[in-house]
Amino acid sequence: MRAIKGVLLQCDPAVKQILLAMNEKQSFIIEELDDYHLVIKADEEYRIRRELEAELEKNTYSLEGS
Amino acid sequence: MPAAVVPDLNTSLPTQHTLIPFLQSQSQNTLTRLYQKPSSCLAIFRLLAPLERQLVMNLLWLESAIPVATMAAWVARDGKKLYDAAVVNLGNLHILPSSMVKLALNSTFKTSFRHAITGGGTSGSFGVPVEKDDKRPALDLGALDSYALERWETILHYMVSSGSGQYPSKPSQGVLYLLQRSGLMANIHGALQITSFGFQFLLNSPHEQLWNLLLQYLHMAEERQMDLVEVLSFLFMLSTMELGREYSTEHLSETQKAMLEDLRDYGLIWQRKPNSRRFNPTRLATTLTSSSPPLPTSTTTSSGPAEGFIILETNYRLYAYTDNPLQTAVLNLFVTLKYRFPNLVVGTITRDSVKKALQSGISSDQIISYLSTHAHPQMRKNNPLLPVTVQDQIRLWELEKNRLKSQEGYLYTAFASQADYELVLNYAKQLNTVLWENTAKRCFFGSLDGHANIRGFIERRTGATG
Amino acid sequence: MSSARPAQAVATDKPSHLSVIVDLSPSQWHLSSQPPPANTFPLTLNSFLSQLLAFLNSHIASKHENTLAVFGAFPGKSLMLYASTESETINPSAVDANSYPPFKMLDSTIIKRIENELDQLDTEEGIPVALVGALTKALCYINRISHFSAANVSKAKLPDSLTISDPHILILSVSPDLSAEYIPIMNSIFSAQKLRVTIDVCKIYGTETVFLQQAAHLTGGSYISLERRDALLQYLTMAFLSPPSIRKALSVPTQDKIDFRAACFCHKKIIDIGFVCSVCLSIFCQPVPVCSTCRTKFPIKILQRLNASRPPPTPLRNGLSRTTSMSGTGGLPHSGSIRTSSSNGTLR
Numbered sequence: 001m002r003a004i005k006g007v008l009l010q011c012d013p014a015v016k017q018i019l020l021a022m023n024e025k026q027s028f029i030i031e032e033l034d035d036y037h038l039v040i041k042a043d044e045e046y047r048i049r050r051e052l053e054a055e056l057e058k059n060t061y062s063l064e065g066s
Numbered sequence: 067m068p069a070a071v072v073p074d075l076n077t078s079l080p081t082q083h084t085l086i087p088f089l090q091s092q093s094q095n096t097l098t099r100l101y102q103k104p105s106s107c108l109a110i111f112r113l114l115a116p117l118e119r120q121l122v123m124n125l126l127w128l129e130s131a132i133p134v135a136t137m138a139a140w141v142a143r144d145g146k147k148l149y150d151a152a153v154v155n156l157g158n159l160h161i162l163p164s165s166m167v168k169l170a171l172n173s174t175f176k177t178s179f180r181h182a183i184t185g186g187g188t189s190g191s192f193g194v195p196v197e198k199d200d201k202r203p204a205l206d207l208g209a210l211d212s213y214a215l216e217r218w219e220t221i222l223h224y225m226v227s228s229g230s231g232q233y234p235s236k237p238s239q240g241v242l243y244l245l246q247r248s249g250l251m252a253n254i255h256g257a258l259q260i261t262s263f264g265f266q267f268l269l270n271s272p273h274e275q276l277w278n279l280l281l282q283y284l285h286m287a288e289e290r291q292m293d294l295v296e297v298l299s300f301l302f303m304l305s306t307m308e309l310g311r312e313y314s315t316e317h318l319s320e321t322q323k324a325m326l327e328d329l330r331d332y333g334l335i336w337q338r339k340p341n342s343r344r345f346n347p348t349r350l351a352t353t354l355t356s357s358s359p360p361l362p363t364s365t366t367t368s369s370g371p372a373e374g375f376i377i378l379e380t381n382y383r384l385y386a387y388t389d390n391p392l393q394t395a396v397l398n399l400f401v402t403l404k405y406r407f408p409n410l411v412v413g414t415i416t417r418d419s420v421k422k423a424l425q426s427g428i429s430s431d432q433i434i435s436y437l438s439t440h441a442h443p444q445m446r447k448n449n450p451l452l453p454v455t456v457q458d459q460i461r462l463w464e465l466e467k468n469r470l471k472s473q474e475g476y477l478y479t480a481f482a483s484q485a486d487y488e489l490v491l492n493y494a495k496q497l498n499t500v501l502w503e504n505t506a507k508r509c510f511f512g513s514l515d516g517h518a519n520i521r522g523f524i525e526r527r528t529g530a531t532g
Numbered sequence: 533m534s535s536a537r538p539a540q541a542v543a544t545d546k547p548s549h550l551s552v553i554v555d556l557s558p559s560q561w562h563l564s565s566q567p568p569p570a571n572t573f574p575l576t577l578n579s580f581l582s583q584l585l586a587f588l589n590s591h592i593a594s595k596h597e598n599t600l601a602v603f604g605a606f607p608g609k610s611l612m613l614y615a616s617t618e619s620e621t622i623n624p625s626a627v628d629a630n631s632y633p634p635f636k637m638l639d640s641t642i643i644k645r646i647e648n649e650l651d652q653l654d655t656e657e658g659i660p661v662a663l664v665g666a667l668t669k670a671l672c673y674i675n676r677i678s679h680f681s682a683a684n685v686s687k688a689k690l691p692d693s694l695t696i697s698d699p700h701i702l703i704l705s706v707s708p709d710l711s712a713e714y715i716p717i718m719n720s721i722f723s724a725q726k727l728r729v730t731i732d733v734c735k736i737y738g739t740e741t742v743f744l745q746q747a748a749h750l751t752g753g754s755y756i757s758l759e760r761r762d763a764l765l766q767y768l769t770m771a772f773l774s775p776p777s778i779r780k781a782l783s784v785p786t787q788d789k790i791d792f793r794a795a796c797f798c799h800k801k802i803i804d805i806g807f808v809c810s811v812c813l814s815i816f817c818q819p820v821p822v823c824s825t826c827r828t829k830f831p832i833k834i835l836q837r838l839n840a841s842r843p844p845p846t847p848l849r850n851g852l853s854r855t856t857s858m859s860g861t862g863g864l865p866h867s868g869s870i871r872t873s874s875s876n877g878t879l880r
Binding site for chain 3 (some may be wrong): 104105108111112115116117119120121123124126127128140141142144145148149181182183184185186187188189190191192193194195306308317353355356
Binding site (some may be wrong): 001005007010011012015030031033042045049060 | 417466469470471472473474475476477478479480481482486490501502504507509511517520521524
């Protein structure tokens with residue numbers, strides 16, 4: 001049996017898919033657990049959060065300048 | 067901390083004053099020394115709940131103790147819970163030593179309070195007044211009020227602008243130290259920034275804010291080797307003083323004289339010069355134990371700090387009828403301000419402005435309750451007060467931040483058999499460290515702190531089985 | 533730290549207003565201060581006043597915003613002795629470090645005014661005290677300040693926690709009833725009911741006053757006849773200090789038996805059987821052809837027939853006419869029959 005150190009991520013399925021897509025470019029996922037959970041490398045967490053936020057920002061529309 | 071229970075006539079308990087739990091945590095000795103001064107007794111009496119006050123008055127003029135049953139006979143059935151709570155509270159304050167048999171007031175409290183009511187005793191605890199000095203006249207009431215307001219708003223404004231120095235003056239070092247110690251501001255990246263606690267503080271009424279700061283001051287006093295009884299009795303003496311009258315500093319103890327500087331900084335007293343031998347209490351001081359507004363409502367067309375001035379529309383537009391720079395700065399924390407007029411500030415609640423606020427630790431609940439508390443009287447025609455769409459959206463923006471939750475730990479996988487897996491899993495469950503499990507895949511995720519125990523457990527097992 | 537609901541912290545602790553009406557009939561006080569065997573517990577005016585001042589100080593001590601007004605009923609006139617809304621600033625020499633300035637000012641103002649009035653009194657005996665005048669003035673004062681505070685709240689100048697709620701009036705009486713006062717007292721009672729003012733009565737000396745009993749009963753206050761006059765302060769504190777909102781929890785003694793006799797409108801005699809106009813409910817002791825209040829005409833023959841068939845008055849007990857009290861057992865309520873209300877509820 002093995003014990004692997006990592007970070008457990010809990011999210012909704014949409015975010016998980018985004019993370020899987022990000023993983024294609026630069027792998028950081030250790031294991032996919034189920035639709036809501038992932039285990040990733042511990043030191044990558046901060047970078048992942050920032051990239052995820054940037055990705056989600058692309059989806060939002062704000063009424064600036066009015 | 068006051069009990070967060072909504073007062074509901076007879077059935078539930080009324081909220082307590084912020085100072086009461088602090089007093090209840092002091093020793094009997096300290097409290098008895100405090101009760102030697104009539105002005106302290108009077109001030110504490112005013113902070114009590116109505117039923118507690120009535121109980122104290124009932125027992126005040128009696129010479130001997132009365133049986134518990136006699137007093138209990140006066141209680142109506144509806145009031146039993148209130149009565150019991152009142153007796154417990156008074157017991158914790160050592161005003162009414164608890165007893166199953168007889169009820170009698172603490173004798174020191176009784177004597178001093180009788181002196182307070184009838185006037186007498188020799189403690190001089192109501193403050194020694196001095197004659198007006200025509201050569202060096204003191205400020206009149208209006209100037210005193212504006213002095214207190216200016217001092218107080220300097221502190222609040224510093225908190226809101228997070229030390230960026232937009233407001234002309236800065237509070238003194240002592241005040242800054244107090245703000246930091248009390249958790250209202252924190253040293254982030256080298257500068258003092260307001261915390262989530264601090265924003266909640268800004269929400270409260272001036273009375274609550276004042277008492278919160280004083281409570282912090284009292285906590286700090288213990289560390290600074292100041293005699294707590296002296297500090298408290300000076301504060302209580304201030305609360306019984308008369309506005310517009312000068313008092314002498316000659317009869318104050320050393321501790322109390324040291325407090326003068328701090329009290330000047332908070333706007334509680336005014337002195338002509340730092341070493342002056344007389345001082346004037348301001349309205350902030352004289353209304354310490356009452357619920358009248360401690361700060362004057364401003365004379366401009368805008369309303370004072372305690373009333374509503376915000377109008378919020380369903381299109382997220384916000385109109386604030388104020389010209390007070392402090393209130394504008396508070397709004398700037400979570401609203402994108404667009405226009406400023408002499409009596410009106412217009413802005414919009416946008417995703418960016420709310421996210422900025424959320425990042426500095428302010429929660430969506432705090433924003434919503436600030437808006438409700440300061441809603442313009444005209445808004446009260448709406449039911450609910452704030453538009454539901456705006457409230458929901460602010461909460462949703464907060465939830466956006468929390469889409470991804472993370473926890474550090476270890477993934478335990480590749481177990482030899484189902485039995486092995488279940489054994490280790492049960493052990494981990496007993497330690498409450500399991501964050502995720504999957505029986506089909508035979509793996510589970512445990513938290514970081516449990517790892518050492520689990521590893522030890524497994525090693526013992528494998529060691530035992532060879 | 534503190535709750536985010538500051539406004540509710542004072543919801544149950546509103547300031548209260550107390551108006552005290554002091555009966556200062558020199559003749560009655562003289563009688564009250566006679567040593568035994570005339571009185572078991574003599575009470576001099578000085579001793580009474582010092583206990584009263586302690587009681588008034590306790591009221592102001594309870595809350596910074598509590599308001600107080602004191603009215604004095606002297607023979608032939610009544611005047612306001614003190615009002616906290618119209619207090620003058622005291623001179624510095626009167627303030628000392630051992631007393632709370634508002635107490636000192638309150639005490640000295642009242643004593644000075646009472647002394648002035650008593651000095652100016654004529655020695656003419658027999659003029660009754662203007663108790664009703666004082667009561668009316670108190671009601672007008674309460675009306676004025678209630679309107680003032682209500683107007684300020686609606687203009688948002690005053691926070692809601694500072695509105696006057698539960699105003700109550702305390703009457704300290706030593707004189708007997710005046711049947712001429714029946715109508716004015718009943719009118720005052722009705723105004724008090726409208727203003728939601730509670731009237732409490734403390735009978736310190738003298739015979740029982742039926743009108744004041746009715747006043748206390750109808751406005752939800754309590755009527756207490758002192759047995760132990762030396763314990764006046766304790767009676768005042770326990771029974772009358774608490775605002776009506778607290779009285780729901782810590783009950784206050786009220787009467788079980790109330791004397792509901794009225795005075796007739798024509799001769800001002802106290803009667804228990806009489807004629808009542810069916811239109812305006814005025815009371816007459818003998819049949820009249822026309823009601824004096826509403827000018828309704830009555831058929832006089834029928835009235836005379838009724839008068840003839842009126843039962844003769846029954847033999848009197850205690851030298852007084854038969855009463856029509858609520859419990860129907862007759863006899864004026866003796867002070868010994870006043871019991872504390874049991875938890876089954878009071879008889880109101």
